[in-house]
Amino acid sequence: xxxxxxTGAYKGLGxxxxxxxxKGGYKVILTARDFEKAREAAANLNDQDLVVxxxxxxxxxxxxxxxxxxxxxxxxxRIDLIVNNAGVxxxxxxxxxxxxKAFYLDQLDAEEMLKVIHINSIAxxxxxxxxxxxxxxxxxxxxxxxxxxxxxxxxxxxxxHYGYVGSKNLLNVLNKSMAFELKRDGxxxxxxxxxxxxxxxxxxxxxxxxxxxxxxxxxxxxEKARLENSGSFVNYDGTPHPW
Numbered sequence: 647x648x649x650x651x652x653t654g655a656y657k658g659l660g661x662x663x664x665x666x667x668x669k670g671g672y673k674v675i676l677t678a679r680d681f682e683k684a685r686e687a688a689a690n691l692n693d694q695d696l697v698v699x700x701x702x703x704x705x706x707x708x709x710x711x712x713x714x715x716x717x718x719x720x721x722x723x724r725i726d727l728i729v730n731n732a733g734v735x736x737x738x739x740x741x742x743x744x745x746x747k748a749f750y751l752d753q754l755d756a757e758e759m760l761k762v763i764h765i766n767s768i769a770x771x772x773x774x775x776x777x778x779x780x781x782x783x784x785x786x787x788x789x790x791x792x793x794x795x796x797x798x799x800x801x802x803x804x805x806x807h808y809g810y811v812g813s814k815n816l817l818n819v820l821n822k823s824m825a826f827e828l829k830r831d832g833x834x835x836x837x838x839x840x841x842x843x844x845x846x847x848x849x850x851x852x853x854x855x856x857x858x859x860x861x862x863x864x865x866x867x868x869e870k871a872r873l874e875n876s877g878s879f880v881n882y883d884g885t886p887h888p889w
Contacts, residue, residue, distance in 0.1 A: 655676045655678060659859065672727070763812065767813045789835045793817060798879075800889060840882055841859050
C-alpha cells in the first residue's frame with residue numbers, strides 16, 4: 647500500500663485528493679493548519695472505511711515539517727507521493743486592504759508579497775526538503791505541485807494580481823530546478839494546472855468539480871509520471887502547459 651502526504655487538505659481540492667487516493671489504495675496523511683479541521687475531514691473519510699491520518703501542518707513552519715517527517719518515518723518508513731496543494735490567493739482575502747497589497751501596483755507591499763511567495767513558492771520545496779529521505783525510499787516517488795494557468799507568462803493577458811501570478815510562476819522555475827537535483831534520487835517532480843475548479847478559490851461558475859479535476863490528474867498525470875518528464879508543467883489532461 648502506497649503512502650501519500652497531502653497539504654492544505656481539509657476541504658476543496660486537497661480533501662478530494664485524499665478521498666480519491668485513499669479509495670485507490672493509498673494510506674493518506676491529511677494535513678491542515680488547524681488540527682481540528684484536519685481531524686474532522688479525516689473522520690469523514692475514515693467513516694467511508696478509508697485509511698486517512700489527520701495531522702496539523704503549517705507548511706511554512708520548518709519545525710512542524712521536521713516533526714511530521716519524523717512521525718511519518720516512524721509510522722510508514724517511506725513516502726510515495728506528496729501533493730503540495732496548500733496555497734493562498736490574495737483575491738480571496740476577507741481584508742481587502744491586505745488583498746490590495748499583493749494585488750494592485752499602487753498599493754503593493756513587499757511584506758505581503760513575500761508572505762504569498764513563502765506559502766505558494768517556497769513552502770512546497772520546504773516540504774520536499776524535509777521528506778526527501780522518505781521519498782527516496784518510496785515506490786516511484788512523485789512530488790505533485792498544484793499550480794495554475796496563471797503561472798504561465800505566455801498566457802498572461804492582464805495586469806495586477808502580482809502575489810498569486812508571481813508566486814505560481816516562481817514555483818514553475820523552482821520545481822524545474824528541484825527536478826534536476828532530485829533526478830539522481832529517482833524522485834519525479836511535476837507542476838500541474840488543475841483547471842478551473844469549483845472550490846472557494848475557483849468559485850461555483852468553474853468548469854470542473856474537485857472530483858472531476860482530481861480524477862483527470864490521477865489518470866493523465868500521476869499514473870503516467872515518468873522520470874524523463876520530471877520538471878514539467880502540465881495540464882490536468884496531461885498535455886504540456888505553456889510556460
